Structure formats: C-alpha cells, structure tokens
Amino acid sequence: MDSALLWAVLAVYWSIACRWRISVIAVAVGTGLVPLVVSLFQIQYYGSGVPNTAILKESTGLASWKMGGQYIWSVLTAPVHLAAVVGTILWLRNRLGADQKGRSQAMLIVAFTALWTLYVLHVGGDAFTDARFFVPLLPLLLSLSSIALYELLKSPSQPWTKMGTKFGVALVYTTVIWNFAHLYYVGVPARKQVNREQLRIVKGLEMSGLPRETSIGVFAAGTVPYFLPELRFHDFLGKSDAHIARTRPRNANPGHNKWDYEYSLGSVKPDLIITTYPLPRHEVPRNGRGFNLTSDYYGDLWHSRLFQEHYASGRVCFKVFGERPQIYEVYVRNNSHVAARLPGCAGSES
Numbered sequence: 001m002d003s004a005l006l007w008a009v010l011a012v013y014w015s016i017a018c019r020w021r022i023s024v025i026a027v028a029v030g031t032g033l034v035p036l037v038v039s040l041f042q043i044q045y046y047g048s049g050v051p052n053t054a055i056l057k058e059s060t061g062l063a064s065w066k067m068g069g070q071y072i073w074s075v076l077t078a079p080v081h082l083a084a085v086v087g088t089i090l091w092l093r094n095r096l097g098a099d100q101k102g103r104s105q106a107m108l109i110v111a112f113t114a115l116w117t118l119y120v121l122h123v124g125g126d127a128f129t130d131a132r133f134f135v136p137l138l139p140l141l142l143s144l145s146s147i148a149l150y151e152l153l154k155s156p157s158q159p160w161t162k163m164g165t166k167f168g169v170a171l172v173y174t175t176v177i178w179n180f181a182h183l184y185y186v187g188v189p190a191r192k193q194v195n196r197e198q199l200r201i202v203k204g205l206e207m208s209g210l211p212r213e214t215s216i217g218v219f220a221a222g223t224v225p226y227f228l229p230e231l232r233f234h235d236f237l238g239k240s241d242a243h244i245a246r247t248r249p250r251n252a253n254p255g256h257n258k259w260d261y262e263y264s265l266g267s268v269k270p271d272l273i274i275t276t277y278p279l280p281r282h283e284v285p286r287n288g289r290g291f292n293l294t295s296d297y298y299g300d301l302w303h304s305r306l307f308q309e310h311y312a313s314g315r316v317c318f319k320v321f322g323e324r325p326q327i328y329e330v331y332v333r334n335n336s337h338v339a340a341r342l343p344g345c346a347g348s349e350s
Contacts, residue, residue: 056238056245057123057254064124067253071125072117075134079175083168084138087145088113094151109144113137127253197327198223201274204318204330205231208341217270219297224274234270236261237297252297259297265306271336273311275301275329310334317345 039049046052075081088109095106120133131138152165202224205216214231218224221235238244238258249257264270279302301307316330332339 052242052245053239053255055242056258058249064249064254065121067124068121069125071133071253072120075131078131079172079179080142081131081134081138083172084141084145087148088141090152091144091148094148109140113141124254127256194327195223197325199227200318200320200323200325201328201330202227203320204316204325205272207318207320208338210338210341214272214338215268215270216272216274217264217268218274220274220276234264234268236264236301256297259300261301261304261306265304265310269310269333271333271338272316272342273301273307273331275331277327278329307331314339315345316342318343 042051043049048055076085092106092110095102116134116137123133126133149165149169198220205224205228210231212230215234216224216228216231217234217236219236221233221237221239225231225233233240235241235244236259237256238247239255243263244258244260247258247260251257275298277298280296280299281302302312310333311331314332314334316332317324318330330342332342
C-alpha cells in the first residue's frame with residue numbers, strides 16, 4: 001500500500017516534469033490496482049477492507065498528536081533522516097526560484113510531505129522508535145537530496161561553499177557509520193538476548209508436550225507463535241483480535257494502547273500467559289477514564305482481579321539449555337488441563 005502511494009505521487013510528479021504523460025498515468029493506474037486488489041481480498045477473506053491493525057491504531061483525535069510529534073522528532077534527529085530533510089529543503093529552494101514547472105514540482109512535494117506528516121501526527125506515531133511510518137517518504141527525500149547535492153557541487157559557487165558542503169556530507173557519513181557501529185555492538189547483542197529468551201520459551205513449551213487445543217495469551221505475537229503454529233494464540237494487545245482492536249485506546253503508543261482483560265481472561269481464558277517483561281508486582285496502576293487510564297498493560301494485568309484469581313499462583317519456570325528465562329515470564333491458569341505438564345517455580349515470588 002505504501003509503495004503504491006509512493007509510485008502514484010512520483011507518477012504525478014513525472015507527469016509534470018516529463019513529456020510522456022500518458023505512459024506515466026498508465027503506470028500510476030497500474031500501481032493503483034495493487035491496493036484495490038488487496039482490499040478486495042481482505043473484504044472476501046477477513047470481512048473488512050481495512051486491516052485489523054489499522055483499526056487497532058485508530059487515533060483518538062488531538063490527544064494523540066503529542067505522541068505523534070515525539071515520534072516525528074525521534075525520526076528527524078537520526079542523522080540520515082535529518083540530512084535527507086536538509087537536502088530536500090535545498091532542492092525545494094532551487095525549484096521555487098526556478099520557472100513555473102519547477103515551482104509546481106516543489107509544491108507537489110511539499111503538499112505530499114505535509115499531508116503524510118499530518119497523518120503520522122494524527123495516528124500518534126508508532127510504538128517503535130524507528131522510521132517505519134516514513135517509508136513512503138524517505139526514498140523520495142533521499143533522491144531529492146542527492147539531486148540538490150549534485151546541483152550544489154556543480155554550481156559556480158564560492159570554494160568555501162563547496163568545502164562546507166563536502167564537510168557536511170563527510171559529517172553525515174561519519175555519524176551514520178557511528179550509528180551502525182553502535183547498533184552492531186549494542187543493539188544487536190540486546191536483540192539476540194531477547195531472541196534467546198523467546199527460543200527458551202518455545203523449547204520449554206515443546207518439551208512439555210502441550211496438546212493442540214492449548215491456548216496461549218501473548219503480548220509479542222511474533223516469534224513464539226511462529227515456531228509453535230500447532231497451538232492457538234490470543235493477542236492481548238489486539239493486533240490479531242477484532243474485539244480488542246475496537247476498544248477505547250489508552251494514553252500510550254498506537255498498537256500498545258488497547259487491551260481488555262475482562263474479555264481476555266474472562267471470556268477467552270487462555271491456558272497460558274507469556275509476558276515479554278517481568279510483571280511489576282508492587283506497582284499500582286492509575287485509574288480513570290479514556291486517556292487517563294493506565295498506560296501500563298503489565299501493571300494492569302498484575303492487578304487484574306481475574307489474573308490474581310486464576311494465574312498469579314501458577315508461575316511456570318522452564319530450564320532450557322541449562323538456563324531459565326530471565327526476561328519473559330509464563331503463567332498457567334490454575335484450572336487448565338495443561339497445568340500438570342508444566343514445571344512450577346518453587347519458592348519464587350508470585
């Protein structure tokens with residue numbers, strides 16, 4: 001969908017900049033068929049033309065704009081993204097000072113960028129501090145920045161201007177290399193540790209010989225469900241649950257701001273619960289309405305009446321590859337048919 005949108009905007013741009021407008025329009029129409037076919041498939045298969053994740057991340061209006069602004073700021077402060085924005089501004093300056101065609105091209109880019117940024121503000125950004133929401137924009141901004149840099153270096157400007165430009169480019173490349181080094185030596189090892197935790201959980205569940213009808217409630221509906229496709233999983237945060245996706249959001253990042261434990265623990269009643277962090281046992285969640293509701297879904301889980309009645313005393317402790325999971329926690333429902341298959345945590349806090 002995002003790529004189709006990008007190609008459509010580029011097609012309009014090329015139709016202004018190029019002579020072959022009929023061919024360009026044909027490309028735009030062809031790419032527009034992609035989201036149309038996907039929507040028809042979703043209506044037929046899921047009963048809705050809108051993905052469940054889009055419903056889950058619906059905005060609550062102005063209250064989410066602050067989080068959207070924080071997300072945009074975190075994206076802009078990344079060196080590559082900041083360089084792309086600065087380069088695009090230089091490109092716009094050159095086009096706005098050109099002829100009518102150049103000004104039309106610039107206004108098209110400005111309009112598309114502004115509308116997309118307003119959309120990101122509207123939905124409140126993303127739960128992950130990366131640039132996923134700006135995937136449709138970044139290739140365009142980087143391309144325009146490259147054009148602006150080329151034009152600047154080829155222009156008959158003062159030597160100090162060209163020297164400053166080269167210094168700026170070198171500085172950007174240096175910061176990019178530094179960021180990748182930090183990611184390699186810090187971010188990747190941390191991610192590997194989380195992956196090992198998940199694989200220990202997977203292996204522990206496999207060794208327990210759980211029957212196929214076992215249901216498991218999760219917050220991270222990725223790795224564990226992927227490696228255990230024969231079991232049933234319930235997503236507490238609603239990414240794959242239509243009921244939770246339509247509940248009222250709380251004051252947290254989109255995608256991590258909707259849950260309903262009365263429904264999940266009282267109606268779905270999963271046999272197991274797998275967290276992605278240790279539960280905050282001594283933290284009392286805030287109470288209120290709407291955006292005053294607690295933004296801590298783990299604290300809300302621990303203090304849930306249904307969790308305390310049916311799960312809190314059923315902590316499970318796997319020992320896989322000679323170690324126990326240190327980050328993830330597993331709880332079994334006290335009246336579940338699989339409780340006898342799972343090792344308890346003798347002497348642990350519950």
